Amino acid sequence: MHGPLALVLFAASALAGPAIEQRQATLSLDEFIAQERRIAVAGVLANIGPDGASAQNASRGVVIAGPGIVNPDYRYTWTRDSAMTIHAINEEFFVGNASLQSTIEDYIYAEAIRQTVNTPLGDLYPWGTGLGEPKYQINLTRFHGVWGRPQPDGPALRAITLMGYIDYLLDNGGMAQAKRIIWPIVVNDLLFVAQYWSIISYDLWEEVAGNSFFTIQSMHHSLVEGAHMATRLGYTCPQCESQAPQVACFLANNFWNETGQHVLANINTPEGFSRSGIDSNFLLGAAENFDIDAPCDNAYYQPCSSRILASHKAYVDSFREIYPINAGRPANGAVATGRYPEDTYYGGNPWYICTLNAAEVLYDAAAQFRRQGQLTIDSTSLPFFQQLYPSAAVGTYNAPSGWWQRHSWGWSRWGEKTWGKPSWWGPGRGYGRGRNGNQRGSAFTDILASMTTYADGFVSVVREYTPANGSYSEQYNRTTGEMLSAYDLTWSLAAFVTMTQRRNGQYPASWGLRDVAPLPSSCNTAGAGPQNYAPAIEAGAPPVDMSCTVQITFRVNATTTFGTNIYISGNISDLGNWAPDYEPMTPPSYPIWEAIVEAPPNTVVSYAYVQQNPANYTFEVGNRTITTPDCGNGRVQLSTLDAIRGPGTVITENYCNPDVTRCW
Ligand SMILES: *[C@@H]1O[C@H](CO)[C@@H](O)[C@H](O)[C@H]1NC(C)=O
Ligand SMILES: *[C@@H]1O[C@H](CO)[C@@H](O)[C@H](O)[C@H]1NC(C)=O
Ligand SMILES: *[C@@H]1O[C@H](CO)[C@@H](O)[C@H](O)[C@H]1NC(C)=O
Ligand SMILES: *[C@@H]1O[C@H](CO)[C@@H](O)[C@H](O)[C@H]1NC(C)=O
Ligand SMILES: *[C@@H]1O[C@H](CO)[C@@H](O)[C@H](O)[C@H]1NC(C)=O
Ligand SMILES: *[C@@H]1O[C@H](CO)[C@@H](O)[C@H](O)[C@H]1NC(C)=O
Ligand SMILES: *[C@@H]1O[C@H](CO)[C@@H](O)[C@H](O)[C@H]1NC(C)=O
Ligand SMILES: *[C@@H]1O[C@H](CO)[C@@H](O)[C@H](O)[C@H]1NC(C)=O
Ligand SMILES: *[C@@H]1O[C@H](CO)[C@@H](O)[C@H](O)[C@H]1NC(C)=O
Ligand SMILES: *[C@@H]1O[C@H](CO)[C@@H](O)[C@H](O)[C@H]1NC(C)=O
Numbered sequence: 001m002h003g004p005l006a007l008v009l010f011a012a013s014a015l016a017g018p019a020i021e022q023r024q025a026t027l028s029l030d031e032f033i034a035q036e037r038r039i040a041v042a043g044v045l046a047n048i049g050p051d052g053a054s055a056q057n058a059s060r061g062v063v064i065a066g067p068g069i070v071n072p073d074y075r076y077t078w079t080r081d082s083a084m085t086i087h088a089i090n091e092e093f094f095v096g097n098a099s100l101q102s103t104i105e106d107y108i109y110a111e112a113i114r115q116t117v118n119t120p121l122g123d124l125y126p127w128g129t130g131l132g133e134p135k136y137q138i139n140l141t142r143f144h145g146v147w148g149r150p151q152p153d154g155p156a157l158r159a160i161t162l163m164g165y166i167d168y169l170l171d172n173g174g175m176a177q178a179k180r181i182i183w184p185i186v187v188n189d190l191l192f193v194a195q196y197w198s199i200i201s202y203d204l205w206e207e208v209a210g211n212s213f214f215t216i217q218s219m220h221h222s223l224v225e226g227a228h229m230a231t232r233l234g235y236t237c238p239q240c241e242s243q244a245p246q247v248a249c250f251l252a253n254n255f256w257n258e259t260g261q262h263v264l265a266n267i268n269t270p271e272g273f274s275r276s277g278i279d280s281n282f283l284l285g286a287a288e289n290f291d292i293d294a295p296c297d298n299a300y301y302q303p304c305s306s307r308i309l310a311s312h313k314a315y316v317d318s319f320r321e322i323y324p325i326n327a328g329r330p331a332n333g334a335v336a337t338g339r340y341p342e343d344t345y346y347g348g349n350p351w352y353i354c355t356l357n358a359a360e361v362l363y364d365a366a367a368q369f370r371r372q373g374q375l376t377i378d379s380t381s382l383p384f385f386q387q388l389y390p391s392a393a394v395g396t397y398n399a400p401s402g403w404w405q406r407h408s409w410g411w412s413r414w415g416e417k418t419w420g421k422p423s424w425w426g427p428g429r430g431y432g433r434g435r436n437g438n439q440r441g442s443a444f445t446d447i448l449a450s451m452t453t454y455a456d457g458f459v460s461v462v463r464e465y466t467p468a469n470g471s472y473s474e475q476y477n478r479t480t481g482e483m484l485s486a487y488d489l490t491w492s493l494a495a496f497v498t499m500t501q502r503r504n505g506q507y508p509a510s511w512g513l514r515d516v517a518p519l520p521s522s523c524n525t526a527g528a529g530p531q532n533y534a535p536a537i538e539a540g541a542p543p544v545d546m547s548c549t550v551q552i553t554f555r556v557n558a559t560t561t562f563g564t565n566i567y568i569s570g571n572i573s574d575l576g577n578w579a580p581d582y583e584p585m586t587p588p589s590y591p592i593w594e595a596i597v598e599a600p601p602n603t604v605v606s607y608a609y610v611q612q613n614p615a616n617y618t619f620e621v622g623n624r625t626i627t628t629p630d631c632g633n634g635r636v637q638l639s640t641l642d643a644i645r646g647p648g649t650v651i652t653e654n655y656c657n658p659d660v661t662r663c664w
Contacts, residue, residue, distance in 0.1 A: 009293070011448060014068050019079070020034075029456055029459065029460060029463070030492040032463055033038075033459065033500055033503065034302060035470070036203050036463075036466065036470055036496060036500075037497060037500045039291040039469075039470035039471065039493075039495065040470070040472075040493040040494070040496040041089075041092055041097075041373075041493075042101075043470075043471050043472075043488060043490075043494045044063075044088070044089065044490055044494055044621065046067075047063060047064045047065075047066065047067065047296075047488065047489070047490040048061070048062065048064070048103060048106070048107075049062050049064070049106075049110075049138065049495075050060040052064075054067035054488060055067070055138070057073070057138060057139065058077070058139070059113075059138065059139050059140050059514075060106050060109060060110060061103075061105075061106030061107045061108070061109045061110030061111070061492055062077045062110050062138050062139075062140060063077055063081065063082035063085050063107065063110075064076070064077055064138050064289050064490065065077065065078055065081050065486070065489065065490055065491065066474075066486045066487065066488055066489045066490060066535050067487070067488055068486055068487050069343065070486070071485060071486070072485065072486060073616075074136065074148055074206055074486045075136050076136065076138060076143060076265075077114075077135070077136050077137075077138050077140075077158070078132065078134055078135050078154070079111075079114065079133070079134060079136075079151075079154030079155070079158060080151065080153055080154045080157055080204060081177050081490060081491045082107065082110075082111075082158075082534040083154065083157035083158040083160070083161045083625055084126070084157060084161075084219055084288065084491065084494060085490050085491065085494040086103075086104060086107045086161050086620075087160065087161045087494075087498070087508075088494040088495075088498045088501070089103055089107075089162060089494075089497075090104060090161060090164045090165055090168070090632065091164075091498070091501050091506060091508060092497065092501075093094075093168075094168060094293065094347050094506075095329070095501075095506055095614035096143075096176045098111035099146065102113050104165055104621075107161075108165070108185065108539055109138065109539060109540040110161065110180065111158055111162070111185055112184075112315075112535070112540045112541040113140050113488060113534040113540060113541055113542065114136060114537035115131060115185060115189075115535065115536065115541060116130075116142055116535045116541050116542055116544045117130065117133070117141065117142055118130065118142055118147060119133035119136075119141060119142055119143075120133065120142070120143075120572070120584050120586075120595060120596075121133050121149055121150055121162050122198050122551065122584055122596045122598050123218070123536070123544065123545075124188065124309050124534075124535060124544055125533055125535075125544050125545070125546050125600060126532075126533065126546070126548075126549065126634055126635075127530070127533075127551055127596075127598075128188065128191060128192045128195060128196075128531060128533040128639055129150070129551075131152075131154070131155045131188060131192045131198065131533075131595050132146065132149065132150025132151060132152045132154070132155070132192070132201065133149060133151075133154075134148070134150070134151035134154055134202070134206065135147055136508050139183070140165065142588065144572070144581055144582055144583075145584060146565035146566070146567070146584040146585065146586065146612070147206065147583075147584065147586065148202030148207065148209070148586065149201075149202065149205075150195070150196075150199070150201045150202070150207040151201060151202050151203075151206065151215075151627075152192070152193070152196055152199065152201050152215060153188075153204060153212070153214060153218050153219070155188070155189035155192045155193055155217040155222075155576070156189065156193050156215070156219040156221070156222040156389060157218055157221040157222075158185075158186075158189050158290070159186045159189035159190055159225075159226060159513075160218065160225060160288075160348035161271065162182050162185060162186050162189075163186060163229050163282050163509060164359070164509070165182065165228070166182055166183070166186070166229060166233075167229075167509050169182075170232060173616060175233070178233060179234075180232055180538050181353045181536070181538055181539045182539065183229075183233060184454070184534070184536035184538065184539065185238075185536040185539055185541075186188075186226065186229070187199040187647075188533050188534070188536070189222065189241065189532035190222060190223065190226040190237055190240055191239060191528075191532070191533060192531070192533075193219045193223060193226075194223065194239035194240060194242070194243040194527065194528035194531065195239075195527050195528050195529065195531050196527060197216070197219045197223075197243060197246075197247050197250075197411045197527060198211065198250065198527055199527075199586050200589070201215065201632070202588075202589070203215065203265065203281060204265055204284065205279075205281075206570075207365055208265075208266045208269055208273065209268070209269065209270060209287045209587075209588035209589070210266040210267055210268040210269035210270070210273075211254070211267050212265065212266050212281060213251075213255045213263055213264070213266070213281050213282050213285055213301075214265075214281045214282070214284050214285040214288075216247060216250060216251050217251055217286075217289050217301060218288060218289060219245040219247050219555060220244060220248050220251055220289075220300075221288075221289040221291075221511055221513075222512060223237075223243055223244035223247060224240070224244045224512050224516055225511040226240040227240040227244060227512075227514060228240045228511070228512045231585060232435060235644075236356075236370045238239040239382060239531065240530040242528060243527065243528050244516070245516070245517060245519065245520050246520065246523060246525065248299065248300070248516065248519055249294055249462075249519050249520050249522075249523035249524075249627070250364070250523055250525060251299070251300070251301065251521060252298075252299035252300075252519055254267050255267060255282075255301075256307060258300075258609035260276065260277070260278070260314060261310045261311075261313065261314060261380060261383075262277065262282075262310060262314035263277070263279075263282035263301065263307065263308070263311040264277035264279050264282075264452065265277050265278070265279030265281035265282060265340070265496065266279070266281070270588075270590060273387055275340060275342045276310075276318070276340075276341065276342070278314055278315050278317075278318050278340060279339060279340040280315065280337065280338070280351070280353075280354040280357060280358075281339075281340075282301070282308065282311050282315070282391075283311075283312070283315065283354065283358060283360075283361050283503050284299055284353070284357055285301065285508040286302065286303045286308045286361050286364070287303070287357050287360045287361050287364060287498065289302075289511075290302065290303055290361075290364040290368075290502075290507070290508070291511050291512075291514070292364075292367060292371055292507040292508050292510055293371065293510040293513070293514045294368065294499070294509075294510070294513040294514055295513070296368060296369075296372070296376070296495075297513060298380075299519060300367065300513055301389050302364075302365075302513070303361045303362070303364035303365035303368060304364070304365040304368035304369055304372075304375075306377075306378050306380035306381035307380060307386075308361065308365070308383045308649075309365060309380075309384040310380045310383065310384055311388065312358065312361060312362070312384060313383055313384040314338065314339055314478060315356070315358070316335060316358060317591060318341040319336065319338060319339075319341060320335055322341055322348075322478075322657060323335070323336055323338075323350060323478040324350075324478060324479045324636065325350070325476075325478060325479065325480070326372050326409075327479075328338060332387040332461065333454070333459065334358070334359075334454060334455075334457025334458040334461055335350075335459050335509060336348055336349040336355055336461050336465070336476070336478075336481075337354050337355050337358050337458070338351050338354055338475070338478075339351055339354055339459050345485075346475055346484055347478065347487045348478065348479045349476060349477055349484055349485075350473040350475065350478060351453075351464075351475050351476075351492075352465075352472045352473070352474070352476065352489075352492040352495065353474075353491055353492055353495040355458050355461055355462050355464055356458070356459070356492075356495040356496055356499045357495060357499070358455075359455040359457075359459050359460045359462075359499050360455075360459035360495075360498060360499040361502075362451050362452070362454060362455035362458075363452065363455050363499070363502040363503050363541075365451065365459040365506060366451045366452055367502065367505065368637075369444075370399075370448060371660050372494055373398065373399040374396055374397065374398045374399060374444070375396070375397045375444060375448070375479040375652065376396045376397075376450075377392055377393065377394050377395060377396075377397070378394055379394060380411055382394055385447065388450040388451060388454050389446065389450050390605070391443075392447065393472050397444040397447060398444060398445050399442075399444050399445075400442040400444065402409060408633055410472070422615050423440040424493055424617045429546070433502065442594050444628040450497065455503070456503075458459075459499065460504070462496075465482075467483055471487070472489060472492035472493055472496065473485055473487045473489055473492065474486040474489045474491075476491060483565070487559075491585070502546045520563065530635055540555070547600075547602060548601060548631035548634045549598035549599060549601070549631070550598070550599050550600070550601050550628040550629065550631065550636045550637070550638060551596060551597075551598055551638070552594070552597050552598075552599050552605070552626065552628070552638045552639065552640070553594060553596050553637070553638070553639040553640070554568050554585070554594065554595045554597065554607070554639070554642075554645070555592050555593065555594050555595075555639060555640055555641045555642070556592070556593050556609050556640075556642045556644050557566070557591055557592055557641070557642070557643045557644065558591055558593055558609065558611070558643075558644040559591045559592075560591070560611070563584070563612055563613070563614050564612060564614070564638065565584065565611075566583050566584075566585045566587075566593040566609055566610070566611060566612070566614040566644070567580060567582070567583055567585060567609070567610040567611075567612055567617070568585055568597075568607055568608075568609055568610065569579055569582065569583065569604055569607065569608055569609075569610050569619070570584050570605055570607030570608065571605065571606045571607070572597070572599050572600065572603070572605055574597035574598055574599065575605070575607055580610045580619065580651055581611075581612065581617060583595050583597060585609075592641070599628050600628065601629065601630055601636070602628060602629065602630055602631075603627070603628050603629050604625050605624075605625060605626050605627070605628065606624070606625050606626050607623065607624055607625070607626065608620050608622070608624060608648070609615060609642070609644050609645075611644070611647075615652065616650050616651060616652045617651045618646075618647045618648070618649075618650045618651075619648045619650070619651075620644050620645040620647065621645050621646055621647065621648035622630065622645060622648065624642065626638065626640060
């Protein structure tokens, strides 16, 4: 039985007037959060096929981004959102909601299939390029629209989520299932990351081409955990072992703006890209890749690192003035926050995901300090700490003595709770000042308490803009706080769930950051080279065509105006057999548009570029040809660099190819 029932029942009672009043006015923050967590879990489940009430026609295990089809159309499924959502569901399952296991297993099935879909970036076999596709139809078929491709955070995040579940299985007698069903999916993702981690790609907001902090940090996490997990399963992942230190090196050396004292969200961006670089990208990265046992040093950008805390301040401050709903809030308190200050999507508004992550990262950081029993403030993090605790100074604050406490199951640090223990502490217990006589008056505990209070402030801001039924959209209006854009957004609801888990002291298992080797002395971005990809048949993947193909990267120089895009069309199946709108191109280095296709060997391929206008598809005049060679070792790659020609055939009306997305 899935969630919609619970949601409907709760929503029905919450919609009644007095209940709204009560939720807004009389519930404590703890009570509000406990209620909202149930609503959020149920809301997430409503957006998962095949049984979710809002996920009609979605295939089994498919997480839809949202049920709305206008403003904007989110009835699609993204690899990234799905992985992050099931990451949250995994942890709800681990803390005892046994009924969620079938949802997780449905997700595994869906992802085995998703890996094999023929995409505008190619396929799983032989190059793995298809795994970089961000977006699919909800029945797990190809999405043909022009989009920001590739987005290689998807495979990294999916591997992380699946390994989280493998970790559970290994503790619960599931070794065989882990090896036979799940690991083959994870292996494809890890190999993809090892091969392609440094490529120019689009960020999590699908807007900026370059290398994105969130993506690189998630990739590093996947490779480190992949190497450990392989060992636990009795395998090895040499590609994980060779590439993880290189990704770490890249992460450590490229994403810090020393002048601005904040993380730079995107680097290697196109000429003319001019944002401050302050972007919630870093918050989502630090939260998703949080490791409770990790060190705080800056190289890894964990929540407790000085660089993440300084970035938190720069990020939050960047929204204080620009959103009218923040007027009148204390200068050192929590405010509504969005993706990045320059955002203009729907007018540029606060996002629930982002404000919730502003809280989550602080709960994470406090937990790491608590786990370590000490907190070091340096000149980078000093401004962050001083806004919360004016007498904060550079130096190390130690936990008071008497820090350890005894439970029926063993010892833990004071105030810390971990999931999976028999004497799980409920919400609202444990944190706080002076519960234990010898904590009273300690600067260490006072600083942590002020961080937690500050974090709670962001949750309170979200609470102010929580609708009666508790179901979050994507954004809330910068002036009025009204919900905007994409109602019942799965990712917003999942972000509430993970925030709650961290606030309640539930942490995902460590992914091994504490034990990584020191950074290499010189970095290398070459990647691990071509890998062998194969469908995860036992998990439900269909067998894919493994005949030998030649990879062609088509590139064309085409200047376009707003609302026009470029497709490529031609006489092989990956070029849509002359359909004008089958194979979209992407402009990571505009005005050069690119598309990757797989062509049969020893073939003359006829092709032409097509401009997609608001009301027609205009073929360039004349056809071009490229001839593929013998397949050789199956690793043959060709590329073109063409200049688009003037208009030829125009397709305007009555065009309807059953294989494509548009008909007139
Ligand atoms: C546990 O999961 C079920 C769905 O399987 C859901 O209906 C229920 O609300 C969840 N319980 C909590 C406390 O979130
Ligand atoms: C689901 O599919 C059926 C049959 O194609 C269609 O009639 C219905 O409108 C679809 N539902 C949604 C929500 O798209
Ligand atoms: C999958 O969904 C797309 C978009 O709704 C639709 O055009 C296509 O026919 C469906 N494919 C299958 C095999 O059901
Ligand atoms: C770094 O920060 C400074 C100060 O905020 C800003 O002027 C500069 O543009 C930033 N650099 C980059 C590369 O974004
Ligand atoms: C936000 O609210 C203001 C004031 O009502 C309105 O003018 C504006 O259009 C709203 N923004 C969006 C994106 O709807
Ligand atoms: C909750 O209410 C909003 C309007 O405030 C609506 O758009 C949304 O669909 C509702 N969600 C649910 C699950 O009832
Ligand atoms: C693309 O075309 C423009 C206009 O013809 C030209 O100025 C530019 O150099 C071309 N770029 C490349 C990379 O060929
Ligand atoms: C594509 O068209 C060219 C030119 O007409 C032809 O020589 C070639 O055989 C065709 N290729 C395929 C795969 O049909
Ligand atoms: C196709 O669309 C473009 C841009 O909207 C327009 O300039 C052109 O005239 C159209 N062509 C035809 C034949 O309708
Ligand atoms: C290009 O190929 C298409 C599809 O075969 C054909 O209809 C068209 O006549 C060709 N155009 C030229 C200029 O050869």
